[in-house]
Amino acid sequence: MPGDRAAANVRLHRELRYLAVLLGFGLLAMPPLIYFAGVATLGPYDGGLAAFLGALYKAFFTLDGAAWLLVAGPYLLFSAIRILTAPLRRA
Numbered sequence: 001m002p003g004d005r006a007a008a009n010v011r012l013h014r015e016l017r018y019l020a021v022l023l024g025f026g027l028l029a030m031p032p033l034i035y036f037a038g039v040a041t042l043g044p045y046d047g048g049l050a051a052f053l054g055a056l057y058k059a060f061f062t063l064d065g066a067a068w069l070l071v072a073g074p075y076l077l078f079s080a081i082r083i084l085t086a087p088l089r090r091a
Contacts, residue, residue, distance in 0.1 A: 018075070022074040022075035023072065023074075023075055026070065026071040026072060026073055026074045027071050030070060030071070030073070030074065031052070031053055031056050031070070032049065032053075035049050035053070
């Protein structure tokens, strides 16, 4: 059915927008926030923010699972909340 395909396309595009925005947030905003929280609670990081970002992005591009989890964390949390609250939205 053409209507079902159009609705599926709309849902897919909306999901891809969520993914792009939240992965961008995880890649660009989360690392500095984590760095500053770590400095405030644990003390200085050897090499500063640039060294932290360099180590994180190196791990990300070498497909380290922890780095990918950090970057994908906002999207995964958003998805989990949507899944858990889906029955409430349908009621």
